[in-house]
Amino acid sequence: MQTKAEQTAAVERPGSDPAPGRAAEGPAIELEGLRRDFGERPGLPELSLRLERGQSLAVLGPNGSGKTTLLRVLAGLLRPSAGKATVLGCSLPRETWRLRGRVGYLGHQPLLYRDLSGRENLRLAAALNGLADASAEDRIGNLLAAMGMDRRADERTAELSAGMRQRLDICRAVLHEPELLLLDEPEAHLDAEARALAERLIGPGEGRTRVLVSHDRERALAGADLVLELR
Amino acid sequence: MSAYRTLLAKDLRIELRTLRSLPAMVLFAVTTFVIFRFGLDRTELEGDLGAGVLVATLLFAAILAINRLFVAERDEGGFELIRLAPVDRNILFASKATALVIYLVALELVAVPIFALFFLDTAEGLPPLAAVLLLADIGLAATGTLISTIATMSSARDLLAPLILLPLLVPLVIATSGAAQHLLDAGGPDFDRFGTWIAVLGLYDSVFVLVGYATFDYLLED
Numbered sequence: 001m002q003t004k005a006e007q008t009a010a011v012e013r014p015g016s017d018p019a020p021g022r023a024a025e026g027p028a029i030e031l032e033g034l035r036r037d038f039g040e041r042p043g044l045p046e047l048s049l050r051l052e053r054g055q056s057l058a059v060l061g062p063n064g065s066g067k068t069t070l071l072r073v074l075a076g077l078l079r080p081s082a083g084k085a086t087v088l089g090c091s092l093p094r095e096t097w098r099l100r101g102r103v104g105y106l107g108h109q110p111l112l113y114r115d116l117s118g119r120e121n122l123r124l125a126a127a128l129n130g131l132a133d134a135s136a137e138d139r140i141g142n143l144l145a146a147m148g149m150d151r152r153a154d155e156r157t158a159e160l161s162a163g164m165r166q167r168l169d170i171c172r173a174v175l176h177e178p179e180l181l182l183l184d185e186p187e188a189h190l191d192a193e194a195r196a197l198a199e200r201l202i203g204p205g206e207g208r209t210r211v212l213v214s215h216d217r218e219r220a221l222a223g224a225d226l227v228l229e230l231r
Numbered sequence: 232m233s234a235y236r237t238l239l240a241k242d243l244r245i246e247l248r249t250l251r252s253l254p255a256m257v258l259f260a261v262t263t264f265v266i267f268r269f270g271l272d273r274t275e276l277e278g279d280l281g282a283g284v285l286v287a288t289l290l291f292a293a294i295l296a297i298n299r300l301f302v303a304e305r306d307e308g309g310f311e312l313i314r315l316a317p318v319d320r321n322i323l324f325a326s327k328a329t330a331l332v333i334y335l336v337a338l339e340l341v342a343v344p345i346f347a348l349f350f351l352d353t354a355e356g357l358p359p360l361a362a363v364l365l366l367a368d369i370g371l372a373a374t375g376t377l378i379s380t381i382a383t384m385s386s387a388r389d390l391l392a393p394l395i396l397l398p399l400l401v402p403l404v405i406a407t408s409g410a411a412q413h414l415l416d417a418g419g420p421d422f423d424r425f426g427t428w429i430a431v432l433g434l435y436d437s438v439f440v441l442v443g444y445a446t447f448d449y450l451l452e453d
Contacts, residue, residue, distance in 0.1 A: 077314060079453045093453075101317030111308035111315075115245045127237035128316035156248075 026089055028053045028180055028209045029074060033083035036069050044069040044230075046083065051226060053179075054207035058220040061230030067213040068108065070230070071182045074211060075105045088179055101129050104178035106186050106202070110169035114158035118149060118168040121157060122175060129176035136175075143171040147197050162189040167198070174201050181210040187219065234318045238326035243333065245303065252296040253334055260292045260342040268349040275417070276350035282411035285346055286404055289339065289364070290371070296334050297375035298392050300327055301383040314451060324376055324447040328440075331372035339364050356414035359425070363414070366432040367407040373439040374399050380450045399439075406431040 029051040036044040044066035051057050059067050072078040074087055076096035085092040090099045105111075112121045119140060126136035144150045147167040157165055166189045173181065186202055187195050204210060204223030214220035221227065246252060267273050267284060276284050304310045304323075313323050343364070347354050375396060382392040410428035413421040 075315060077311060077453065100315060103315065105311070105315055107308070107311070109308055111312050113241065113245065113303055113307050113309065115249050115303070116241065120241075120244070124237055124241055125312065125316075127234050128312060128318055130234075130317060 025053055027051060027086070028055070028088060029057070029211070030086040031083065032085075034073065034080050034085050035082040036066070036073055036078060037081040042066075044073065047228070047230075048083075049226070049228060051209070051211070053209050055225040056204040056208070056210040056212065056223055057226045057228060058224035059211060059213045059228045059230065060215075060217060060220060065230035067230055068184055071105070071107070071184050071211060071213060074180075075103050075182050076100070077105075101176060102179045104173040104176070104181045104202075106169060106173040106181070106183045108184055108188075110157075110165045111172060112157045112165060112168055115156060117154045117156055118144065118160070118164075118171075119153040121168065122153075122171055125172045125175050131176060139175060140171070143175060143201070146201060147171055148194065163191060163194060166190055167194055170198050170201055179209060181208060181212075183210060184213045185215065186212070187214070187216070234316075235322040235326050238322060239329050242326060242330040246330070246334070252299050253337055255295050256292040256334065256338045257341050259295060260288050260338060261345055263288045263291075264342070264346055264349050273350065275352070276346075277352075277415050277417045279408065279412040281346075281350055281415040282408045284350075285343070285415075286367070286407045286411065288346075289335070289342065289367075290400065290404060292338055292342070293331075293335055293371055293375060294393055294396065296331060297379050297396065298382075298389060300331065300376060300379040305383050310451060320448045320451050321444055323451075324380075324443050327379075328369075328372040328376040328443070331375055332368045335368040335371065336365070339368075351415065352417065353419055356416070356420035359420060359422075360411055360414045363407060363410045363429070363432070366429065366436060367403060370403045370432065370436040370439055371400065373436065373443050374403070377439065377443040377447070377450075380447065384450070403432070403435050406435060 027050050029049070031050075032048050033046050034044070034048070035042070035046040049057075059070060061067050069078065073080055073085060073092070076087070076092060076099050079093045087099055088102055090096065092099070112118070113124070116124065122140045122143070123136065126140065131139065141150070144153045147170060149164065149167050149171065152160060152164060157168065160168070166186075170186065181202055183202055186198060190198060202208070202210070212220055212224070267276065313320055343357065343360070347357060378392055378396040378399065381395065382388040385391050406428050410425055410432065413423050413425065
């Protein structure tokens, strides 16, 4: 695994071999000279990296360095301005349609309708991701219980605290069992108990492939196989 | 189909829960009729004048809903949900246009009887008028959904929607008024050139449903 970036520094961490059997499927993410501009303003400096399946990438950097932009490009929500990006074998932006439903994206803003309950939001996400009704209900129930939200799941999302909305959004992001998790400050608003619960769903365990953006250096580095420092 | 039904049910559930669009539309239409009836002391609005007042009132009431159509998608991440999901994005266009047709039909179920009560001396023209309004609703919903998407992506969204929408709706308003005017004639409906105007409405609907379906996917792109 090798990374290079003009204005960035990426470091491979010790013991970061890809999960057994995963290397044959090709890398989860491969970037070559990827850049994203917003008009004249650079949004993401040119960067190249390779992340194998089953590995975890921690993205660090100050505000405005392009961390969120990187995640949105990887999710197919933003087009790259230059360079090559291949995510789960899909060349972006040409094959973005093949990537849909395979990525779990957790952004700054929860992707939840405020006038629906948590359970209704998850049912909507399940239907959009093609999950069958019966299996979706089971999975929704299990995820809500796993995040300690089963008792508040039928309240309107607007009436919940930011931390509870974040718990629900974590459920939404992993509901369809994505191959790649793109996590932008996933622990924002979460208390210690919720962080521990979230760890089981979006933590680095069980060979999950993750890109984690965080300002908490210590927590981001825990379990990271590769670190990308944007400046 | 399942995703389409789920999105449509979501919109209707949110509207029933929050009542953000329909009551405003109904209130606007009823207030306009009250102004004509009592403010201007008009006891009869028949023929082309009646059709013009009815169609214009319904059109401006519809704009209230069109302006709000994608607010939740923009503010609460609905666009991103669709863009990340393995579904045809046109289901969002189809579900929003269907929701808008349902709002318009609900509006007309209240507003048209009030209009008839205030200004018409016979209700004979109302059944064929319902068919005309349904055709107009489909065109209005297709065009409104398309323009609302464009406006939502812009910072001048409140200004942009009526600014682009109203010129595009001129043929629809002319055809609807043309079809409705003889249905509202004093002494009962007359079907002079009714078929021609219905054909124009059908053509308008077909064109804008197809244009919306063909372009909506690109409107959601970065």
